[in-house]
Amino acid sequence: MNKEIPWWKKSVVYQIYPKSFYDANGDGIGDLKGITEKLDYLVKLGVDVLWLNPIYKSPQVDNGYDIANYREVEPELGTMAEFDELLKTAHDKGLKIILDLVVNHTSDQHPWFQQAKQSKDNPYHDYYIWKDPVDGHEPNNWGSSFGGSTWTYEDSVAQYYLHLFAKQQPDLNWENPKVRQEVYDLMRFWLDKGIDGFRMDVISLISKDPAYPDGPVIQNKDYGSYYAGAANGPKVHQYLHEMNREVLKNYDIMTVGETPHTSADEGVLYAKAQREELNMVFNFDHMHLDYGDYGKFSEKRFKLVDLKEVLTRWQEKMYANDGWNSLYWSNHDQARPVTRFGDERPEYRVKSAKMLGLVLHLLQGTPYVYEGEEIGMTNAAFKSIDDYQDIETKNIYREFTQEHHFDEASTMRAIYLKSRDNARTPIPWNDGKNAGFTTGQPWFKLNPNYQTVNIEKALADPDSVFYFYQQLIKLRHDYDIVTTGKYELLDADNPDVYSYLRVGSDQKLLVIANFTDKTIDYQIPKSVAYQTSKLLLANGQHDASIQDKQVKLEPYAGLVYSLK
Structure with missing residues (x-):
């Protein structure tokens, strides 16, 4: 590995939602011991870093994002001794661990x-x-x-x-220097234990406009948006630079900020290396492409041209400004990517899952794999609102059916497409009782298709999404051009195919992805010059080299060629 490249730029992160990963003690709730027991699975996949959703003591109003004690482990998940064991075992196996830092707000029980x-x-x-x-x-x-x-x-x-979120999540006053010092102290507490960094929850919201102006009224809502007065506030960069000076720069760690309602230009301010704030941020621009009249709970489908424009904007802005991208299709707050961006129909699920993985992992940035993505998990088609648990989902059901008087079928369709609970169903380890997740009663319903989509089946099938992701991760590790090469979009206006180059000094990578269920004869643009071509990875049968600048793309084909 090139020693000049920071380790977090070459890394692939695997996100674990602890309650849903694996239950080791049979109480129906995933736990820290369960993660420890499954580390070899993650080593086999080839990832480098594990990001754990909040493990701190919490009343669980918002699934752990309402923290009552930052220095204690949530008893449902285990003990501090079990966390210490997880950290040591992970490190022994070559895996790093980052924790969720939730400091825009606390629990009202704090x-x-x-x-x-x-x-x-x-x-x-x-x-x-x-x-x-x-x-x-x-x-x-x-x-x-x-x-x-x-x-x-x-x-x-x-x-x-x-409280920008639930009423049980009061916002902290970052204007108070004592609050900031409390935050820095709790960060040192975990960093001194040896963790490898933080994912910072809604960190772009910690500085509010002191005038607290009314926000623009949101269509079909009784209230105004708070983002105008809370996102990217007047002192947010001052606070983060202070945090870096006081804490972050003293450790060899990675930091990623969740920055909702942040443009690419604003994102650079957080992630530009010379500014000494964060290593990278999660942007939401591509997550908003399928929003409708009532926000995210919509049946609208994204347009590929829009997706390419958004991803390209962030690629180019970060590259030009010595910043760094976070790459993701999904997380604990988002729908499953196969359903949202691919095609969950049985004949296309595996193929489109691989294609999406290839498109994402070969961009410049640090890729994040959310648990279950590596086996192509889909949204959970629950039939009743009673099967959902998420506070946001429950609220939207009440709003749609009682305030807007939408019919049950359209309301449930929107929830099926966008509920955060889609990402929170327990991981299916096999097709047996409770999907092998627990010997007890699962805390949350299993995805109904777990007998078809599960880890045991994926590991037994050499053509599974799992092994494709394994190859993708190895490709990133082996080819520095994936980390350092310049990104160049091709065919910006093509509504069906996403193609781009990664350009290095003596090599190019050509990535081509068919986002449709049609077979396409794709013409390589004339601007792409090369002498030789070699297929490095594909999710189907393709020529080992490009013939006459033509590539036949099967439905949901994804492939990458090395060009010289």
């Missing part, structure tokens, strides 16, 4: 908030954001991500507190 609401004079009151009523009402019109107002009235202090 001791800081319990103190904060005692009185305005309590020293912890200023750890959170409080406002007096305005004409007897909320201080502004901001609407919460999960529905309703972002403000909740607290009788004990006769003030409203801010």
Whole structure:
């Protein structure tokens, strides 16, 4: 490996949602011991880094993103000793671990908030954001991500507190230097244990516009958007530069910020190396391409031309500004990519899953594989709203059926396509009882297709999505051009095929992907000059070299050629 390339640029990250990964003690909930027991599976896949969703003590109102104690492990998931064992075992096997850092807000059960609401004079009151009523009402019109107002009235202090998410998730006041030092201390606590970095939850929201202006009213909503006053706020870069100076630069770690409603230009400010903030960010532009009149809960399908434009914009901006991209199709908050961007029909599921993996992993950036993506898991077609657990999904069902009076069928279709619960069904390890996930009663329903789509079947089939991902990851490790080469989009206006080059000093990689269920005779653009071509990886039968600049693309074909 080229020593000049930071390790996190060559790495592939595997995201683990602990509750749904593997249950070692039979209580129906995935746990830290379960992750430890399955590390060899992840070594076999070839990934480098494991990102764990929150493992801290939490009332679980928002599946662990409401933290009551940052220095204790959630008892449902295990003990600190079991975390220490997981970290050591992972390191012994050559795997790194990063944790979720959730510091835009805490749980309302956190001791800081319990103190904060005692009185305005309590020293912890200023750890959170409080406002007096305005004409007897909320201080502004901001609407919460999960529905309703972002403000909740607290009788004990006769003030409203801010929560951009659930009312049980009060926002921290980053203007208070004591809050920032508390955050840096808890970061050091985990880094000194030996973890390898952080994924920072909604980190672009930590600095609010001090004027707290009304947000633009969102179509079909009773409230305004808070992003105008909370995303990429006036001091966010000051805070992150301070965090880097105080904590991050003292450790050899990776950092990735979740930055909703952040443009590529703004993203550069977080990820440009010389600014000394974060290594990379998660952007959401490609996740918004299929939003409809009512936001993300829509039956709208993305357009490939739009997808190419968004991914290209981020590729080019980061490359030109010494920044770095995070590459992802899915995570714990998003639908399964085969359903959303590919084709989940049985005859195309495997093929389109491989194609999507190839397109993503050969871009410049650090790829993230969300648990189950490597076997081509699909959305869960639950028949009843009672089968869903996610707070956002429950709220949208109530809003659609009771406020907008949409029919049940269209509401459930939108939920099937976009609910966060699609990503949270337990991992199917085999086709046996409870999919081999637990010997007890699973905390959440299994995906109904687990007898067809499971890890045991994938490992037994040399042509499975799993082994294709294994090859993709090896390709990234073996070819520095995937990390360092310049990205160049081809055929921007082609509505069916995504093709691009990765250009190095003495080699090019040509990536071609068919996003349709049709066979396509694809003509390599005349601008692509080369003497020889060699097929490196494909998800079907293709010529070992390109003949007459023509490539026959099967439905959902994905292939990469080395050109010289």
